[in-house]
Amino acid sequence: xRAYPRSLARLxxxxxxxxxxGPKTAQRLALxxxxxxxEDAAALAEAIQDVxxxxxxxxxxxxxxxxxxxxxxxxxxxxxxxxxVVGEARDLLAMERAGGLRGRYHVLxxxxxxxxxxxxxxxxxxxxxxRVREGKIREVVLATNPTVxxxxxxxxxxxxxxxxxVRVTRIALGLPVGGDLDYADDVxxxxxxxxxxxx
Amino acid sequence: xRAYPRSLARLxxxxxxxxxxGPKTAQRLALxxxxxxxEDAAALAEAIQDVxxxxxxxxxxxxxxxxxxxxxxxxxxxxxxxxxVVGEARDLLAMERAGGLRGRYHVLxxxxxxxxxxxxxxxxxxxxxxRVREGKIREVVLATNPTVxxxxxxxxxxxxxxxxxVRVTRIALGLPVGGDLDYADDVxxxxxxxxxxxx
Numbered sequence: 319x320r321a322y323p324r325s326l327a328r329l330x331x332x333x334x335x336x337x338x339x340g341p342k343t344a345q346r347l348a349l350x351x352x353x354x355x356x357e358d359a360a361a362l363a364e365a366i367q368d369v370x371x372x373x374x375x376x377x378x379x380x381x382x383x384x385x386x387x388x389x390x391x392x393x394x395x396x397x398x399x400x401x402x403v404v405g406e407a408r409d410l411l412a413m414e415r416a417g418g419l420r421g422r423y424h425v426l427x428x429x430x431x432x433x434x435x436x437x438x439x440x441x442x443x444x445x446x447x448x449r450v451r452e453g454k455i456r457e458v459v460l461a462t463n464p465t466v467x468x469x470x471x472x473x474x475x476x477x478x479x480x481x482x483x484v485r486v487t488r489i490a491l492g493l494p495v496g497g498d499l500d501y502a503d504d505v506x507x508x509x510x511x512x513x514x515x516x517x
Numbered sequence: 518x519r520a521y522p523r524s525l526a527r528l529x530x531x532x533x534x535x536x537x538x539g540p541k542t543a544q545r546l547a548l549x550x551x552x553x554x555x556e557d558a559a560a561l562a563e564a565i566q567d568v569x570x571x572x573x574x575x576x577x578x579x580x581x582x583x584x585x586x587x588x589x590x591x592x593x594x595x596x597x598x599x600x601x602v603v604g605e606a607r608d609l610l611a612m613e614r615a616g617g618l619r620g621r622y623h624v625l626x627x628x629x630x631x632x633x634x635x636x637x638x639x640x641x642x643x644x645x646x647x648r649v650r651e652g653k654i655r656e657v658v659l660a661t662n663p664t665v666x667x668x669x670x671x672x673x674x675x676x677x678x679x680x681x682x683v684r685v686t687r688i689a690l691g692l693p694v695g696g697d698l699d700y701a702d703d704v705x706x707x708x709x710x711x712x713x714x715x716x
Contacts, residue, residue, distance in 0.1 A: 361531050367558065381520065468537070
């Protein structure tokens with residue numbers, strides 16, 4: 319692309335490395351940044367570097383943090399008795415967006431997947447069991463994804479957690495709100511039927 | 518969103534300012550950058566600031582440049598006799614991607630739009646006429662967008678350019694390649710019929 323100045327071509331190239339950003343989107347973003355105020359462009363550039371430098375794992379729940387403890391673990395108003403287990407930190411963020419849980423979290427750092435060589439020792443399961451053994455937690459909500467790996471992980475964890483005397487629950491599977499029976503897959507409909515509740 | 522560390526929330530906020538990037542995409546991009554290599558993240562941050570600092574307008578054609586002249590104007594292998602007129606520098610980049618023209622360009626910096634107060638004096642028309650008066654140019658290709666504003670601009674420029682003794686042409690209007698008659702709008706079909714060529 320001879321018509322691009324070198325620095326513009328380089329920015330487009332870097333933007334194309336982002337997920338879901340193809341050549342056309344990369345060019346549109348690059349031209350937007352070129353015409354954005356110097357403050358906005360600098361703010362984005364600094365935010366990128368700041369995130370890389372400041373974000374690490376919370377030592378308690380393995381959520382993202384830029385302080386000693388993550389925002390959830392350092393929040394004194396959280397319910398100490400409820401612990402929600404998720405696969406990845408982004409799942410924790412999704413749960414928080416939904417705002418349904420006022421407890422604490424534990425991020426496993428993945429899901430069991432023997433085919434990919436991910437066994438229990440690759441995940442933060444011993445850390446989870448240690449937290450539960452401390453005795454404050456009364457319910458563990460298994461909120462791993464409703465996939466083969468997420469279900470297998472939930473079943474494995476349930477077997478490990480039950481002997482510790484805590485209530486173990488799994489998030490409900492069923493039709494998404496606003497969904498359409500006609501478009502739902504058979505497995506989802508079957509799970510929605512299985513999980514039916516009294517009205 | 519209490520669960521986000523401050524620096525991550527700030528990056529998401531900055532990314533949301535980009536065109537076509539909503540909260541979910543911004544979060545996905547932010548988490549991607551968080552997990553990207555330090556080199557990739559630094560390269561993107563530097564590319565953003567570099568573009569803001571180095572890119573300016575080419576003094577001849579008003580394309581983007583980070584040198585004295587833009588890559589097209591400084592290319593000695595371009596046809597001096599053909600000048601392609603476009604509205605914005607991004608249109609120039611689109612023409613170059615298509616690769617059909619080996620001439621030079623002139624970026625107007627917009628299109629005539631009396632409703633928005635954009636008259637001939639707001640565009641780089643006097644600069645265009647001055648280039649043509651130098652005498653090397655034999656054909657001016659009007660490649661402004663096929664919109665009301667682009668057509669009006671092309672008609673205005675044609676009237677200004679014809680007295681200077683150059684050939685004035687307009688890019689063809691018709692069905693897009695791979696398009697479908699059934700999905701094309703009536704105006705496009707009418708223009709495609711008007712512009713029909715011998716086979």
